[in-house]
Each structure stands twice: as C-alpha cells, then as structure tokens.
Amino acid sequence: MFSSRHVSFSCSNIDSSNMRRMLPQLCLSFPAQSQINDCFAGYGLDKDLAGKITTGAYLDKYQHTLNPLVKIISEKVPKAEAWIGETAAAWHSGQMNTTNTFLSGFWYLDALGTAANNNVTAFCRQTLIGGYYELLNKTTRDPNPDYYTGLLWKKLMGTRMLRISATVNTSSLRLYAACSSSDIQANNPGSVTVAFVNIADVAFLASQAPPMGRVGTPQDLGTIEYHLIPGDGQMTLQTTAMMLNDKLLQLDSDGKLPAMDGVVRSGSVLVAPKSYGYVVFPDANFDVCM
Numbered sequence: 001m002f003s004s005r006h007v008s009f010s011c012s013n014i015d016s017s018n019m020r021r022m023l024p025q026l027c028l029s030f031p032a033q034s035q036i037n038d039c040f041a042g043y044g045l046d047k048d049l050a051g052k053i054t055t056g057a058y059l060d061k062y063q064h065t066l067n068p069l070v071k072i073i074s075e076k077v078p079k080a081e082a083w084i085g086e087t088a089a090a091w092h093s094g095q096m097n098t099t100n101t102f103l104s105g106f107w108y109l110d111a112l113g114t115a116a117n118n119n120v121t122a123f124c125r126q127t128l129i130g131g132y133y134e135l136l137n138k139t140t141r142d143p144n145p146d147y148y149t150g151l152l153w154k155k156l157m158g159t160r161m162l163r164i165s166a167t168v169n170t171s172s173l174r175l176y177a178a179c180s181s182s183d184i185q186a187n188n189p190g191s192v193t194v195a196f197v198n199i200a201d202v203a204f205l206a207s208q209a210p211p212m213g214r215v216g217t218p219q220d221l222g223t224i225e226y227h228l229i230p231g232d233g234q235m236t237l238q239t240t241a242m243m244l245n246d247k248l249l250q251l252d253s254d255g256k257l258p259a260m261d262g263v264v265r266s267g268s269v270l271v272a273p274k275s276y277g278y279v280v281f282p283d284a285n286f287d288v289c290m
Contacts, residue, residue, distance in 0.1 A: 039065060039084055041107060044092035044099070044132065050238060053089060053103055054199040054274065056171035059110045063118075070118045083122035084115055094133030102145045102230045103237040104133070109276045110197045112153050113176030116161050125150065137240070143257075145228075145242040148249050149276070152226055152260060156181055156193045156278050160289065164194065172200035173271065179289035180280055188282035190290045197276040206269040208281075224262035224280040229272060237274060244277075 041061045042049050052058040070082045089099045089107040098104065108125075115123050125146070129136050135147040157178045164177035173196065180191040198204060208221050231241030231248045242249050245263045252258065262280060269279055 039087040041065075041111075042090040044090045044095045046090070046095075049090055049095050050098045050103060053098070054106050054237070056199065059107060059174065059197075059199070060171075062107075062111050063114050066114060066118050066120070070120065074119070081121040082119065083124070084120055085122075085124050086126045087111065087124070088126040088131075088133035090133065093131035096132045097238050099133040100137075100144050100146075101238045101240050102228075102242050104144075104146050105149045105228065105242075105276055106197055106199055108146045109149055109153070109195055110174055112150070112157075113174070113195050113197075116157070116159075116178065117176065142251060143249075144240055145249075148242060148244070148260070149228065151257075152228075152278055153195070154181070155260065156184065156226070156280060157195060158182065158185065158193070158289070162192065162286070162288070166206075168204060173198050173204050173206075179286065180282075184280060184282065185289065190285040190287065191280060191282045192284040192286050192289060194279045194281070195277075196271055196279065198271045198273065201273050203273050204271040206271060208268070221281045221283055222264065222266045223269060224264055224282060225269065226260070226262045226278040226280075227272060227275060228277045229275050235274070 039062070041058060042052060046052070066084075073080055073082050088094055089104045094100065094104075112123060125135060127134055129138050129141075135144055135150070136142070137144060158181045160179040162177040162179065164175045166173060166175055175197075176195040178193055178195075179185065180188065180193045184191050184193070225245070227245055229243050229246075230236050230239050231243040232239040244260055247258075249258050249260070262278075271277075
C-alpha cells in the first residue's frame with residue numbers, strides 16, 4: 001500500500017524531543033511521507049469508555065496527540081506529507097457495543113476534522129472488517145454507523161480547510177469547515193461545508209454569519225443539511241442503527257447503499273442534542289473556494 005519512501009511513527013510511544021532530533025536524519029533519504037500509526041484516543045478494555053467518548057476531554061486527546069507530531073514533521077521535513085496509518089476510537093480491537101455503534105461517530109467525525117485541520121493528507125481508519133471498531137459488520141457485511149459518516153465526509157468535504165468560529169462553548173459544539181468537495185463545487189463554486197459534532201445534552205440553534213471572504217452582497221444563505229442521529233427510535237447512542245435526516249440508513253434488498261441526500265432549508269440550523277453531521281452552504285460564494 002505504501003511506497004518505500006515513508007517513515008512511520010507511533011502515537012502510543014511519543015518522545016517528542018527525541019523525534020525532533022531524529023526525524024531530519026531519518027528523512028534525508030525518505031522525504032515523501034511520514035506515517036503516524038497507532039493513534040487511538042482510548043483503551044478497548046476501559047469499562048468507562050462509553051461515557052468518555054462524548055466528553056470534550058476525550059475528544060481533545062486526539063488534537064493534543066496529533067498536533068505536536070505534525071508540527072515536528074512540518075518543521076523538520078517540510079516536503080513530507082503526514083499520514084495517519086492506523087486509528088480508531090480505542091485500541092485493543094475497540095470495544096463491543098461502543099466503537100462499532102453510533103457512539104463512535106462522535107470521535108470519528110471529530111478526528112477527521114482534527115486531522116484535516118492539522119494538514120494530514122491521508123487518514124486510514126482501523127479497520128474495514130475485524131475487531132470491534134470495524135466499519136463493516138464481520139458477519140452480515142452491513143455498514144456500521146462510522147462507514148456512513150466517512151462516506152459523507154468524502155462526498156461533502158473538500159481538502160481545503162477553513163477557519164470557523166462560534167459564540168457557543170466549542171468544547172460541546174465542535175465545528176470544522178472546508179471548501180465543499182469538487183463534486184459540489186462543479187455546480188456551486190465557492191460553496192462551503194461545515195461538519196458539526198454536538199456532544200451536549202441540549203440542542204443548538206445556529207444562526208448564520210456570511211464569511212469574511214464572501215463575494216457579493218450579504219443575504220440569507222440556504223443550506224443542504226445532513227443530520228445523523230441514532231436509528232433505534234430510542235436515541236440510544238450504543239446502537240448500530242443510524243438515521244440521516246430521520247431516514248434509516250440500510251442496504252436495499254440488492255445490497256446497494258441507500259441514497260444519502262441532504263435536506264434543503266433556509267434560516268438558522270437546528271443541531272439536535274448528542275448528534276453530528278454536515279451542513280453545506282452552496283451559495284456561500286467564498287472566494288478562496290472558487
């Protein structure tokens with residue numbers, strides 16, 4: 001999968017001072033990629049793992065671990081790309097009914113946003129099939145919730161990240177903005193997509209402020225919204241069922257993926273408690289995204 005021109009590091013045994021000293025020597029001959037492995041926020045045998053995932057302290061671990069590694073790579077080997085080669089919400093094969101459920105998505109979407117904001121160019125999720133952090137159920141081959149979350153990221157988010165600010169406690173409502181994907185930009189140049197993770201027990205009503213780089217006159221920006229919530233009807237976070245805009249996501253009788261369409265709205269965006277998802281602003285006309 002990887003060429004011989006990469007250097008691999010593990011998040012689980014970081015010695016930043018030693019890495020800062022050794023990395024330039026290692027990469028003199030291998031400048032192409034620096035692969036960051038074993039980036040896990042928690043431990044699969046932690047009996048309190050389920051309760052920790054929806055806390056700011058738990059989600060912040062990824063930023064605190066990743067940022068110094070990427071910074072060192074950028075400083076010492078500026079031509080290298082940072083790749084995450086193995087990652088999930090918890091190591092030791094994850095945890096049954098936790099890292100294979102809707103609950104894992106709080107970590108997953110937040111980690112995707114954190115990695116993108118740190119200029120990580122490849123994010124390899126552990127794993128497609130196997131363990132309790134698998135994206136596909138090993139028995140049925142049905143997608144687990146994180147599969148759909150990652151699929152929507154690829155569909156909606158582009159590769160150019162943007163700064164975003166909010167007037168609420170951002171440790172509870174976590175936001176990541178990017179120029180929309182190339183497929184969206186083809187029809188809506190200048191469009192912006194925001195990924196959101198709400199770990200609070202309360203809803204947020206988010207009003208819009210036009211971005212500073214917007215081209216044209218200010219106006220109410222319409223949205224295309226993708227709200228992900230538990231799909232068991234009880235809002236149970238530890239369920240393998242997930243709804244997109246109140247529609248259950250499941251394979252059809254031929255084993256094909258469901259349509260994953262957004263809902264077109266205008267005005268403020270209502271973010272449900274303990275939910276995550278994406279909001280596309282197709283008419284943002286943001287100059288750096290054109």
